[in-house]
Amino acid sequence: MLDFFNRNFGRFLVEQSGNPVADAATALSSGHTMRKGGRPQRIASGWAIVRPGRSTMQFELAAAGIDYSKLTRYEAFLAELEAWDGTPRMFLEFAKRPVPVANLFRTFDLRSIRICSPTGVETFDFTQPPEKDGCKIHKVLWKLKKGDK
Amino acid sequence: MDRIKVTAHLLAPVVTGGGYMTFDGLLAALLFDRLQDVDVAHAAVPIRQSDGLFHASAAIMEATREHVAFIAALRPDHSIDPDLILKNKHGQLHRKFDTSLTNVMNSYALLTAPTVTWYAEGDPERIRQLVEPVEFIGKRRASGFGRVARWDIEPDDLDGIEGPFGEPLRPVPVERFGGDKSHPVVDAAWRPAYWNPLHRTACYAPV
Numbered sequence: 001m002l003d004f005f006n007r008n009f010g011r012f013l014v015e016q017s018g019n020p021v022a023d024a025a026t027a028l029s030s031g032h033t034m035r036k037g038g039r040p041q042r043i044a045s046g047w048a049i050v051r052p053g054r055s056t057m058q059f060e061l062a063a064a065g066i067d068y069s070k071l072t073r074y075e076a077f078l079a080e081l082e083a084w085d086g087t088p089r090m091f092l093e094f095a096k097r098p099v100p101v102a103n104l105f106r107t108f109d110l111r112s113i114r115i116c117s118p119t120g121v122e123t124f125d126f127t128q129p130p131e132k133d134g135c136k137i138h139k140v141l142w143k144l145k146k147g148d149k
Numbered sequence: 150m151d152r153i154k155v156t157a158h159l160l161a162p163v164v165t166g167g168g169y170m171t172f173d174g175l176l177a178a179l180l181f182d183r184l185q186d187v188d189v190a191h192a193a194v195p196i197r198q199s200d201g202l203f204h205a206s207a208a209i210m211e212a213t214r215e216h217v218a219f220i221a222a223l224r225p226d227h228s229i230d231p232d233l234i235l236k237n238k239h240g241q242l243h244r245k246f247d248t249s250l251t252n253v254m255n256s257y258a259l260l261t262a263p264t265v266t267w268y269a270e271g272d273p274e275r276i277r278q279l280v281e282p283v284e285f286i287g288k289r290r291a292s293g294f295g296r297v298a299r300w301d302i303e304p305d306d307l308d309g310i311e312g313p314f315g316e317p318l319r320p321v322p323v324e325r326f327g328g329d330k331s332h333p334v335v336d337a338a339w340r341p342a343y344w345n346p347l348h349r350t351a352c353y354a355p356v
Contacts, residue, residue: 001336001349021346029232042232088351098230101346108351109333120256121167 005090005104009050012065021101029098033062043094047073049080050090059094074137078144081110081126093117113138150197150204154305155267155276161296162261163287164217168343169207169355171319172196172267172309175286176205177341179279191341195279196271196309201340202325204270204309206318207355212262219289221253257288268307268318277302320352332356 002020010016010027017023031040046058056067056076069076077091088106092099097118105114105121115122115137124130124138155172168174173196180190197204234242265286269276280300287295312318315329320337330353338348 002346029230031232102344104346105336105349106351108335111333112335114336 001104001106002101004052004088004106005050008052009048009055009066009090012055012063013061024101024104025098028101035060035062035068042098044096046094047076048090048092048094049076050092052087057092074140074144077115077137078141081113081141082145084110091115095119150270151273152270152305152308153268153273153276154301154303154307155269155280156301156303157265157280157286158298158301159263159265159296160298161294162259163210163212163265163295164257164259164289165287166255166257169320169337170265170287171203171207171341171343172205172269173203174341174343175267176276176279179283187342194271194341195275196269200325202310202321203319203340206268206307206309207320209266209268209318209355210260210262210264212260215259215261216256217259218254218256219292221255259294267309268305269309273302317353317355320354323351323353326353328353 002024006016006020006023006027010024013027013032014023014030029042031042033040043057043059043061048055048057048059054065054067056069058069058071058073058076060068071079073093080089080091088108090104090106091114092104093115095118099116099118103116103118103121105116107114110126111128113124113126115135122135122137124135126138126141130138130142173194176194176196177190180193181187184190184193194203236242277300280302283300284297285293285295286297289295307313307318310318310321311328317326317328317332320335320339321328322339323334332353333356334351335354336349337352337354338345339350339352340348342348
């Protein structure tokens with residue numbers, strides 16, 4: 001699982017030491033050179049979608065090998081889920097606190113989508129409407145899917 | 150090794166931080182308390198293994214589920230990410246930048262059910278010796294959650310891996326699962342230590 005993260009995302013941010021846990025933790029918690037210049041910054045906002053081969057994120061780093069997008073997290077996640085080819089994905093939400101390595105999970109099936117964030121992991125079935133007490137991201141994505149504003 | 154059904158009769162709701170609460174994980178935790186060595190504890194779990202896969206189900210509960218949060222008051226000296234702390238003029242970390250308590254909120258799931266059930270294939274007598282002294286399970290045990298009234302161990306037909314309809318009873322790596330493959334594939338730890346992200350792989354697992 002961490003091989004997937006490091007191979008498709010982490011290695012573009014930090015040199016790989018051979019310790020996958022440490023490498024992933026460093027990628028998520030250390031400062032990285034920004035595209036706009038200035039001091040290195042930790043990824044403290046936005047989102048990322050890790051795919052086999054080429055990943056995309058919102059926070060504009062200088063790192064090559066990653067695509068950058070200005071979509072909101074909901075727009076990006078919805079587009080990904082609607083056009084998904086069935087290969088594994090990792091959906092990440094960033095915030096001020098780093099995403100702990102323990103919160104990294106891949107998604108393999110639309111019936112069990114996992115959104116990884118600093119505060120935990122949200123899991124939902126994207127083939128079904130959200131329950132009343134379902135997670136926020138499922139409700140927002142479902143509304144967007146139906147075309148509601 | 151016998152096929153058994155283990156039932157914990159509960160007197161209080163169980164608090165969990167997530168995960169499948171497999172029976173081998175529970176026994177490994179009990180053994181670790183005594184042995185203080187992760188590998189030795191896992192090797193001593195009295196449950197059948199097939200190439201590292203324990204024949205022990207996840208916890209089965211017909212439970213109502215609520216979110217709960219507990220506040221922990223911590224001194225931040227050793228727990229905070231050093232990257233977040235202002236460095237001194239020499240570029241080094243201040244040893245103590247604050248002595249006040251920091252409140253941290255931890256979120257859990259609260260599961261209310263009369264019983265928790267597991268299916269497993271193992272040594273019933275050794276399992277009984279391990280679980281009978283256990284009065285609490287789950288997290289927040291010191292606060293009274295997860296109190297167990299009694300343990301029942303009885304013979305059963307299930308092997309702890311597949312249910313009667315071929316459904317997964319625990320996380321099983323995709324390539325090793327011979328049951329009903331219509332279930333969703335998830336990223337899950339399939340062997341202890343279940344907290345270790347290196348043990349996660351694509352699995353069929355209980356919904």
